[in-house]
Amino acid sequence: MSNDLRDLFKRELDQIPLRPAETWVPQRRRRGFDVSTLAWQAPLAIAVAVVVVIVAIIGGRQLAAFRDRLVPSSPSRAVVARAIYLSTSNNGSGWIQIDPITLNDLSTKPLLDIAPSSSTGSHSTDVSADGSTIIVSDYSVEGDGPMTVTRRVFDGRTGKLRGYLVTEVPMFLEYLSADGSLGLGPVAQNNAQVNRPYGPSNREMVLVAIPEGRVVRHLGAFEMPGQIVTAPVSPDLKTRYFFTTPPLLGQAAEQPLPMSLYVRSIDDVTVGPIALPDIAVRTALDSGGAPVRVLPALALSADGTRLAVLSTDGRTLDVIDTRTLAVTTVAVRREEASPAPTASNDATQRGIRFSADGTALFTWSGTTLRGLPDSTGEMQRIEVATGFITARTSVLSGGIWSLTVSPDGNSVYVITRTNQPQGFTLRRLTHNLVLTTERALLDSRDTALHVIAAPTPRP
Amino acid sequence: MIKRTEDLDWERLYRQVYPSVYRALVATLLDADLASDALQEAFLAGLDRPPVHDANIAGWLFRVAVRKAGRARRRPALRLDATHAASGRDQIDTLLDRLSVGQLLRMLTHRQRSIIVAYFYLDQTQEEIAELLGVRRGTVAATISQALTRMRKGESHVQ
Numbered sequence: 001m002s003n004d005l006r007d008l009f010k011r012e013l014d015q016i017p018l019r020p021a022e023t024w025v026p027q028r029r030r031r032g033f034d035v036s037t038l039a040w041q042a043p044l045a046i047a048v049a050v051v052v053v054i055v056a057i058i059g060g061r062q063l064a065a066f067r068d069r070l071v072p073s074s075p076s077r078a079v080v081a082r083a084i085y086l087s088t089s090n091n092g093s094g095w096i097q098i099d100p101i102t103l104n105d106l107s108t109k110p111l112l113d114i115a116p117s118s119s120t121g122s123h124s125t126d127v128s129a130d131g132s133t134i135i136v137s138d139y140s141v142e143g144d145g146p147m148t149v150t151r152r153v154f155d156g157r158t159g160k161l162r163g164y165l166v167t168e169v170p171m172f173l174e175y176l177s178a179d180g181s182l183g184l185g186p187v188a189q190n191n192a193q194v195n196r197p198y199g200p201s202n203r204e205m206v207l208v209a210i211p212e213g214r215v216v217r218h219l220g221a222f223e224m225p226g227q228i229v230t231a232p233v234s235p236d237l238k239t240r241y242f243f244t245t246p247p248l249l250g251q252a253a254e255q256p257l258p259m260s261l262y263v264r265s266i267d268d269v270t271v272g273p274i275a276l277p278d279i280a281v282r283t284a285l286d287s288g289g290a291p292v293r294v295l296p297a298l299a300l301s302a303d304g305t306r307l308a309v310l311s312t313d314g315r316t317l318d319v320i321d322t323r324t325l326a327v328t329t330v331a332v333r334r335e336e337a338s339p340a341p342t343a344s345n346d347a348t349q350r351g352i353r354f355s356a357d358g359t360a361l362f363t364w365s366g367t368t369l370r371g372l373p374d375s376t377g378e379m380q381r382i383e384v385a386t387g388f389i390t391a392r393t394s395v396l397s398g399g400i401w402s403l404t405v406s407p408d409g410n411s412v413y414v415i416t417r418t419n420q421p422q423g424f425t426l427r428r429l430t431h432n433l434v435l436t437t438e439r440a441l442l443d444s445r446d447t448a449l450h451v452i453a454a455p456t457p458r459p
Numbered sequence: 460m461i462k463r464t465e466d467l468d469w470e471r472l473y474r475q476v477y478p479s480v481y482r483a484l485v486a487t488l489l490d491a492d493l494a495s496d497a498l499q500e501a502f503l504a505g506l507d508r509p510p511v512h513d514a515n516i517a518g519w520l521f522r523v524a525v526r527k528a529g530r531a532r533r534r535p536a537l538r539l540d541a542t543h544a545a546s547g548r549d550q551i552d553t554l555l556d557r558l559s560v561g562q563l564l565r566m567l568t569h570r571q572r573s574i575i576v577a578y579f580y581l582d583q584t585q586e587e588i589a590e591l592l593g594v595r596r597g598t599v600a601a602t603i604s605q606a607l608t609r610m611r612k613g614e615s616h617v618q
Contacts, residue, residue: 005579006579006580006582008559008560009560009576009579009580010580012558012559012560012561013482013483013485013486013558013560013576013580014482015554015558016481016482016485016486016491016551016554017550017554018477018478018481018482019481019491019495021474023495024473024474024477024481024498024499024502025470025473025474025499025502026499026502026503214595215595215596216590217586217589217590218586218596266590267515267587269515
């Protein structure tokens with residue numbers, strides 16, 4: 001019946017006459033105005049703008065003074081505005097709060113007052129990129145019964161419980177939008193699977209509103225040529241970027257597998273493949289004869305407009321404009337235009353992060369293709385436009401465990417991990433990688449330890 | 460006028476889908492002038508803030524135009540070309556009266572019409588309509604079902 005009706009609608013409504021094509025687009029366009037038409041309006045508009053700015057400044061100061069009188073030296077406010085947060089567990093308890101400049105411990109009042117959970121269940125904590133939303137998920141199984149998940153949604157600025165996230169369909173919450181309003185993850189077949197990490201996949205997913213749990217959109221499963229290597233998601237969760245390689249051919253060692261990009265929108269439209277020149281996944285056999293892979297490092301800018309992919313030898317940087325999907329390839333080199341590579345090894349697992357303004361990348365190295373540790377703690381700053389390495393540091397002993405850039409771009413927080421003696425160290429560097437402060441942290445080798453929020457310090 | 464490249468891209472996409480979206484709007488709003496104005500407003504809205512993806516431009520334009528039309532309906536307008544508008548409206552009214560689809564659509568509420576037209580004419584899925592209108596998929600399915608029932612029974616909606 002639907003198809004009959006569709007045919008009928010198309011057959012009949014297509015008879016509605018169209019207007020002349022020159023009338024389809026309006027004559028007036030809001031973008032790009034003609035200054036000459038504003039001959040008398042411009043001075044008036046400027047005067048009004050000046051008055052508004054003055055009123056806003058005066059009003060803002062009075063409001064700030066009023067607010068300060070209301071909450072004099074409130075500890076939670078001081079913590080929220082000024083601290084960086086370190087998660088030492090997955091269950092939302094035991095967070096450390098650190099002054100972003102001095103790195104002194106401010107944890108007199110935990111942001112989330114959550115008691116450590118029982119050890120029988122598992123937990124996960126997700127924090128939105130803007131720090132506004134924290135979701136703590138507790139998974140538990142009673143006897144042989146199905147797994148239950150309780151997801152609590154907290155305000156990331158006040159630590160107050162905002163509600164419980166109960167999704168319309170069982171799902172694994174894999175991504176949180178930058179503003180904390182949406183969640184994305186694969187559909188679970190039953191409650192027992194809501195805790196199963198799936199990794200990058202082309203299976204059916206759902207986009208849900210937070211904290212209501214309403215399904216905003218079903219994203220259908222789809223066929224993807226090759227093997228999915230990684231699949232970052234845009235900050236608004238509306239675009240997925242699938243990086244794929246051809247399947248591994250047998251056990252042949254040292255296979256360079258060229259990487260391609262497919263872009264999938266929430267409208268279930270796929271664009272691609274987009275070839276990435278000189279970027280390949282490197283493979284080899286480990287000591288046990290099993291194939292191992294070293295992936296190119298990948299980062300998405302905070303505003304989601306650029307994707308950066310750094311080759312495993314650190315010499316080639318591909319930058320993808322996510323709006324046009326144009327790929328720009330630059331050679332990574334020292335500022336004096338030396339052709340020297342950035343590292344001696346040809347296949348090193350690296351990490352990269354965009355600077356706050358998206359003009360530079362911070363890179364660091366991890367392990368090599370042959371499993372050799374390359375944890376020299378060396379970091380580099382690469383200018384995206386030119387590929388020049390404009391700053392380097394090798395003063396960080398130990399492997400880099402976590403790296404976070406503050407929103408104002410002035411601070412780079414690095415956690416390094418050492419085995420002899422075992423422990424973690426938090427360091428603050430400036431945007432050009434000058435070490436300013438460091439602080440030893442408690443040994444949390446069995447738990448996650450990441451800088452999960454690093455707000456801009458107040459002046 | 461010198462046009463920016465992205466403006467040209469947006470205009471190209473807009474012109475590609477204009478015929479189907481315009482006709483869908485006429486069928487929904489039952490007013491060719493209102494449909495034309497609303498679609499132009501949607502075009503301007505796209506110039507200011509283009510949709511993130513161009514995959515469902517038709518759906519996006521349809522939704523924005525329907526909303527713009529809703530606001531325009533609440534805003535009494537003094538039309539300088541009232542005579543021309545009246546004759547155009549008569550022409551469309553006559554056509555819709557002649558078409559069986561037009562007669563069916565007149566039985567529905569404005570909301571039902573917009574969903575039915577999006578579904579059967581613009582080929583939007585129920586999920587897409589739900590996303591466009593900010594409602595649940597179940598609401599879309601229920602509205603389609605109610606509208607079909609009403610059309611089958613020939614119950615006229617009292618406007």
